Amino acid sequence: MSSRHVAVLAFPFGSHAGPLLSLVRNLAKAGPDVKFSFLSTARSNGIIFSKADDGDGSFRNIKPYDVNDGLPQGYVPSRNPVEPVELFLKETPENFTRALEMVEAETGLKVGCLISDAFFWFAGDMADKMNVPWISLWTAAPRSLLLHVETDAIRQALKTNRSGDQTLDFLPGFSVIRKVDLPEGVIVSENSESPFEKLLHKMGHKLPQATAVAINSFQQIDPETLHLLKARFKKFLNVGPFTLTCPSPSRPDNHGCLEWLNKHQPSTVVYISFGTVITPPPHEIEAFAEALEASGFPFLWSFRGSVENFFSKGFMDRTCGTIGKLVPWAPQVQVLNHSSVGAFVTHCGWNSILESIGGGVPMICRPFFGDQKLNMRMVEAVWKIGVQVEGGVFTKSGTIDALQRILLGEGKEMRERLGVMKKLAYEAVSSGGTSTNDFNTLVGIVNQIKM
Ligand SMILES: *[C@@H]1O[C@H](CO)[C@@H](O)[C@H](O)[C@H]1NC(C)=O
Ligand SMILES: *[C@@H]1O[C@H](CO)[C@@H](O)[C@H](O)[C@H]1NC(C)=O
Numbered sequence: 001m002s003s004r005h006v007a008v009l010a011f012p013f014g015s016h017a018g019p020l021l022s023l024v025r026n027l028a029k030a031g032p033d034v035k036f037s038f039l040s041t042a043r044s045n046g047i048i049f050s051k052a053d054d055g056d057g058s059f060r061n062i063k064p065y066d067v068n069d070g071l072p073q074g075y076v077p078s079r080n081p082v083e084p085v086e087l088f089l090k091e092t093p094e095n096f097t098r099a100l101e102m103v104e105a106e107t108g109l110k111v112g113c114l115i116s117d118a119f120f121w122f123a124g125d126m127a128d129k130m131n132v133p134w135i136s137l138w139t140a141a142p143r144s145l146l147l148h149v150e151t152d153a154i155r156q157a158l159k160t161n162r163s164g165d166q167t168l169d170f171l172p173g174f175s176v177i178r179k180v181d182l183p184e185g186v187i188v189s190e191n192s193e194s195p196f197e198k199l200l201h202k203m204g205h206k207l208p209q210a211t212a213v214a215i216n217s218f219q220q221i222d223p224e225t226l227h228l229l230k231a232r233f234k235k236f237l238n239v240g241p242f243t244l245t246c247p248s249p250s251r252p253d254n255h256g257c258l259e260w261l262n263k264h265q266p267s268t269v270v271y272i273s274f275g276t277v278i279t280p281p282p283h284e285i286e287a288f289a290e291a292l293e294a295s296g297f298p299f300l301w302s303f304r305g306s307v308e309n310f311f312s313k314g315f316m317d318r319t320c321g322t323i324g325k326l327v328p329w330a331p332q333v334q335v336l337n338h339s340s341v342g343a344f345v346t347h348c349g350w351n352s353i354l355e356s357i358g359g360g361v362p363m364i365c366r367p368f369f370g371d372q373k374l375n376m377r378m379v380e381a382v383w384k385i386g387v388q389v390e391g392g393v394f395t396k397s398g399t400i401d402a403l404q405r406i407l408l409g410e411g412k413e414m415r416e417r418l419g420v421m422k423k424l425a426y427e428a429v430s431s432g433g434t435s436t437n438d439f440n441t442l443v444g445i446v447n448q449i450k451m
């Protein structure tokens with residue numbers, strides 16, 4: 001029996017493979033007779049496939065395959081979080097090439113289309129060789145994508161100016177974006193690029209060749225960047241926000257977060273979460289806890305680390321059960337969508353920002369690395385839906401100030417602006433909306449592939 005066959009190459013770190021699988025599930029639902037082979041490391045597949053099965057049958061035509069993660073036997077993680085990424089990249093693209101041969105042999109089906117994380121520029125070469133379409137997914141914001149596409153031009157323009165205040169006013173819409181807001185790797189010199197920076201640079205060169213570049217975003221969120229990217233790519237498809245178009249199945253609210261939120265007044269609660277990768281340094285957590293206690297705002301804190309090591313017993317005794325709630329995990333999309341939440345303290349990862357917009361909650365930003373500073377700048381200076389914590393790190397007084405600005409001051413106007421953005425997001429994903437139409441274009445590409 002012959003069938004259309006799509007191979008998917010996932011980047012197995014951070015919040016990359018999960019969103020890619022979400023998109024593939026929607027494609028699999030739209031094309032129940034298409035076979036999808038999903039290639040990632042055993043660890044990544046183990047996590048995302050166990051989380052994602054909500055029994056709606058969308059997995060019938062998606063099958064995970066494990067590729068070599070490149071870690072030496074008995075590898076013990078070092079303090080350098082980039083190390084496993086670099087070890088993995090050393091194996092690519094050979095591990096994917098071999099895995100594809102294996103998958104074709106096992107299924108008896110030639111691969112007719114490649115879908116990859118945008119990081120994997122080499123998927124473009126693989127697709128060329130196989131003479132099949134290449135669809136690439138960028139899981140972060142349109143702005144950061146543009147920076148990688150424009151890296152050479154930016155390096156050239158900024159070469160002569162060492163001032164961190166210099167703005168990127170040579171790019172339309174970028175006059176408030178400063179040199180200091182740029183992700184690492186954009187303004188290094190070519191011969192001092194790390195393997196990961198090389199990957200991003202190369203990606204910027206290759207993506208214009210893709211049959212389509214898809215993004216977890218919606219057109220109306222950043223129209224100026226949209227136009228620039230549309231001019232660069234053959235097809236630029238905004239198929240998000242994924243929280244609305246392909247929400248991951250909800251996990252039970254085991255810690256009673258939503259019930260606790262029900263007991264509070266509208267827009268009064270501070271929700272704190274730094275995602276699944278980052279834990280701020282202990283002195284910042286301590287300063288933040290002091291600020292919470294001193295300002296007296298109710299808070300819900302989703303904290304990944306060991307609570308005993310980071311919080312004093314006194315703080316726990318005085319706040320938890322009364323004004324505060326500390327949990328190891330919270331259903332973030334639903335929490336941000338709850339009317340009681342009035343401020344979101346975040347590291348400014350792209351998924352978190354989309355979730356905050358979806359819930360209409362102003363942000364207090366403490367970015368750490370990668371595109372987080374750029375996202376923060378967009379929140380603060382372009383969309384005006386949040387503030388950066390003073391000096392970029394948590395101090396007691398800076399945090400109190402930020403909390404008061406959002407919960408008692410400017411937060412109200414920010415919520416109005418967020419209301420408009422939220423409405424645009426919901427319109428984009430509705431029937432006939434731009435994200436729905438862009439998704440249908442993607443389905444069209446998959447439907448046209450050769451058997
Ligand atoms: C560098 O950038 C800053 C901020 O945009 C500007 O004030 C300054 O004139 C620039 N210097 C040069 C040498 O271009
Ligand atoms: C957010 O809440 C509204 C009701 O207040 C609901 O209609 C909507 O589906 C919720 N969105 C999400 C993503 O849960």
Ligand SMILES: CC(=O)N[C@H]1CO[C@H](CO)[C@@H](O)[C@@H]1O
Nearest residue numbers: 066067068091094095098099
């Ligand atoms: C499926 C898989 O992981 N295949 C190969 C990945 O690449 C290394 C060599 O770079 C091979 O040893 C694996 O077999």
